[in-house]
Amino acid sequence: MADGDDSAAVELRGVTMTYHGAEGDYTAVREVDLTVAPGRFVSVVGPTGCGKSTVLNAVAGLREPSAGQVLIGGEPLRGLNRRAGYMFQQDALLPWKTVVQNVAFGLELSGVEAERLARAHEWVVRVGLAGFENAYPHQLSGGMRKRTAVAQTWIGDPDILLMDEPFGALDVQTRQIMENELLTLWTDSGKTVLFVTHDLEEAVSLSDEVVLLSAGPGSGVVGRYPVDLPRPRDLLDIRTTPRFTELYGAIWADLRNEVMRTYERASHGTAGAGAVQDAG
Amino acid sequence: MSALPTGPRAPELSKTPADTAPSRSAGPRRRRTGWTGRVRPAVLTAQLGLAVLLVAGWEVGSRTGVVDPFFFSSPTAVAGRIGQWLGSGEIAGHLLTTLLEAALALVIGGVLGLGIGFLLARARTLAAVLDPYIKVLNALPRVVLAPIFLLWFGLGIWSKVAFGVTLVFFIVFFNTYQGVREVDRVLVDNARMLGAKESQLIRHVLLPSAMSWIFSSLHTSVGFAIVGAVVGEYLGASEGMGYLIAQAEGTFDTTGVFAGMVVLSVVVVAIDLLVNRVERRLLRWQPARERTHG
Numbered sequence: 070m071a072d073g074d075d076s077a078a079v080e081l082r083g084v085t086m087t088y089h090g091a092e093g094d095y096t097a098v099r100e101v102d103l104t105v106a107p108g109r110f111v112s113v114v115g116p117t118g119c120g121k122s123t124v125l126n127a128v129a130g131l132r133e134p135s136a137g138q139v140l141i142g143g144e145p146l147r148g149l150n151r152r153a154g155y156m157f158q159q160d161a162l163l164p165w166k167t168v169v170q171n172v173a174f175g176l177e178l179s180g181v182e183a184e185r186l187a188r189a190h191e192w193v194v195r196v197g198l199a200g201f202e203n204a205y206p207h208q209l210s211g212g213m214r215k216r217t218a219v220a221q222t223w224i225g226d227p228d229i230l231l232m233d234e235p236f237g238a239l240d241v242q243t244r245q246i247m248e249n250e251l252l253t254l255w256t257d258s259g260k261t262v263l264f265v266t267h268d269l270e271e272a273v274s275l276s277d278e279v280v281l282l283s284a285g286p287g288s289g290v291v292g293r294y295p296v297d298l299p300r301p302r303d304l305l306d307i308r309t310t311p312r313f314t315e316l317y318g319a320i321w322a323d324l325r326n327e328v329m330r331t332y333e334r335a336s337h338g339t340a341g342a343g344a345v346q347d348a349g
Numbered sequence: 350m351s352a353l354p355t356g357p358r359a360p361e362l363s364k365t366p367a368d369t370a371p372s373r374s375a376g377p378r379r380r381r382t383g384w385t386g387r388v389r390p391a392v393l394t395a396q397l398g399l400a401v402l403l404v405a406g407w408e409v410g411s412r413t414g415v416v417d418p419f420f421f422s423s424p425t426a427v428a429g430r431i432g433q434w435l436g437s438g439e440i441a442g443h444l445l446t447t448l449l450e451a452a453l454a455l456v457i458g459g460v461l462g463l464g465i466g467f468l469l470a471r472a473r474t475l476a477a478v479l480d481p482y483i484k485v486l487n488a489l490p491r492v493v494l495a496p497i498f499l500l501w502f503g504l505g506i507w508s509k510v511a512f513g514v515t516l517v518f519f520i521v522f523f524n525t526y527q528g529v530r531e532v533d534r535v536l537v538d539n540a541r542m543l544g545a546k547e548s549q550l551i552r553h554v555l556l557p558s559a560m561s562w563i564f565s566s567l568h569t570s571v572g573f574a575i576v577g578a579v580v581g582e583y584l585g586a587s588e589g590m591g592y593l594i595a596q597a598e599g600t601f602d603t604t605g606v607f608a609g610m611v612v613l614s615v616v617v618v619a620i621d622l623l624v625n626r627v628e629r630r631l632l633r634w635q636p637a638r639e640r641t642h643g
Contacts, residue, residue: 131538149541161539165557165634174553175543205634225543 076143078107078229078261079128084137086123097123099287100137103280107142107228110255110262112272114324115282116331121265122158124282125231128263129155141229154227156218156235162206168217169193169202175225192220196250212243219247223254230255232264236271248275249304256301269324273317274298274307281323284330291327294320422604430608440612446589448616450506450578454513455570462518463563466525467551476526487519492580499585509586513577517570524566528559561635564628571620579613 081103088095097120105111113121126132127139130149139146141153162171170177173189181188193202196216206214215236222230236244252275255262266272272279273296281292296316298307307313404424410416411423418426434440469476495512502508532555540554582591590613597605 129542131541151544153542155539155542157535157539159533159535161535163536163540163554163557165560166553167634174540178540178544178546178549178553207634207636221543 077104077140078109078142079103079105079263080140080143081124081127082138082140084124084127084134084139086120086127086132087135096135096287097285098282099289101282101289103290105261105263107261108259109277110264110275111278111280112264112266112276113280113282114266114269114272114320115288116284116324116328117267118331119282119285119288119327121267121282122233125155125233125263125265128229129153129231131155150229152227153229153231154222154225156222156230156232158234158237160206160214160218162214162217162221164206167203167205168198168209171206171217172220172224174221179225188224189220192224193217196220211239212247215239215247219251219254228260230260230262230264232262234266235264237266237268244271245304251275252302252304269317269321270308273313273320274302274304279320281320281327284327284334292320292323419601420603422607426604427607427611430604431612434608434612440593443588443590443593444612444616446506447575447578447582447591447613450509450581450589451513451571451574453506453510454517454577455574457510458514458517458574459521459570461514462521463525465518466522466559467529467555470526470529470555483522491515491577495581495584498581504585504587509578509581509589509591512581513574516573516577520566520570520573521563524562525559528562529555531562532558561632564632567624567628568621571624572617575613575617575620 081101084101084103085099086097088097101124103124113124115121123132127134128141128146128150130139130146130153141150163174166174169186169189172192173185176185176188190202193199196219198213198216198220201209201213206217209217218235236247239247248271264272264275269279276296279294279296280290281294282288283291294316298310298312298316407416407421408424411418411421431440469479491512494515495508498508498511502511536554536558537550540550545553578589579591579594582589583595584591586592586595590609594606594609597603597609
């Protein structure tokens, strides 16, 4: 493969992810093809249970695809993806470490001794948590914990950021503020972002491109929608612009179909393992 | 393997693991009430009153002949005996022997339980193979081992230590095993994505996560270590609190038996308070309400 700028930061080729369970196999995603150019902000949306997180886990190297290949910078991924940082949907901070220790955790693991705490402190300030360095996660609000998680992920300076509904648990206002700050951090950072969400508004307002997954199980890519909204964007205003409404409407028309299919399957009780005997 | 028996951990079953960060804000966390909090004056008064009532009732009953002093002694006689023991200093040697045996049992049993608990929690196949053996060993009433240990290790402290180890080991083992297995998957994935190697995973994630479980068992472990020492001494020894009580019993000296019981209780309560302090220090990252003991 060619190295350098022309190879995709992340590429999925025919990736199928099958889970082997007690009640039979469950194929979460089937033959997903996806290319993300370096420095792009790409969102993956889809109805509940369409295997969005599964795709991220494959790119992270936390789960190996049952079939197909994940390429990072043109190289096939083996084991964990060392170039990626992962922000989880759930709280992933270590409850027994303080804010600054959590932020410094990645540096500690890679054996960075010099100025570790100073660098961590810098990030704590950067995400707006000055004064909370020595607080434990349980003493923080949900938004503050997310800020800590952002600092924890970004301090290691990964080329690729994988974000799994990172702000899903936050209230609407906190969420918009966090999204805005994420964009500010990302702008000019050159980092590639793969952002998973079920919230189409969030996806359209943040991304360069929205990828739509079909209803699960055995989801695949049903559409890719470039988002040509100008940057830098002010997320607090962007949602009322005509172009936003237009893009949102176009993607929603397709997403709606998938959501309805998921709903129908669920109400007929076939959304589980039954529909996937031909897993492979 | 999920059906590992919880053995002697029963009294701690109400304890919930605290490995997931609760989504509570920093608000006022000091509303600790009831048993876990500082004891309110009314409760304290009632507690003292009950103690006075019981001791006074015992004393009066013993003096008036309602209870037979031969079988039940009396508080003044017991206090007198304890005073005599303390005065002559003869109690110190016995107490130190028992505490030494208990401490050794706690350390050896704790280290073994921690190590093997970790190993089996990480090596699923090995755990599955050993499962029935562990179940059988844990199901065995431990007291029957005491005579064997006396034969193997003699009348000195090591037979008591070995006996205590068999009690402590399973408590720590099951709690460690459970603690490591119940670690939040996301914490592990997150640490791995941040670059944690296996040894770092153990140190930064698995061990701290298991700590709350291990500590919840520490109170029980300390108690069982002392039980092991005392029962071992009771069955055959030349020193220790169990020996002292057995000697008193042999000469129908009820006062001696009661005095020994009182000394042991006071020591165990003192140690338990100490464990509380250590626990509170090491688990200070937990919200106050999640700690088991106040």
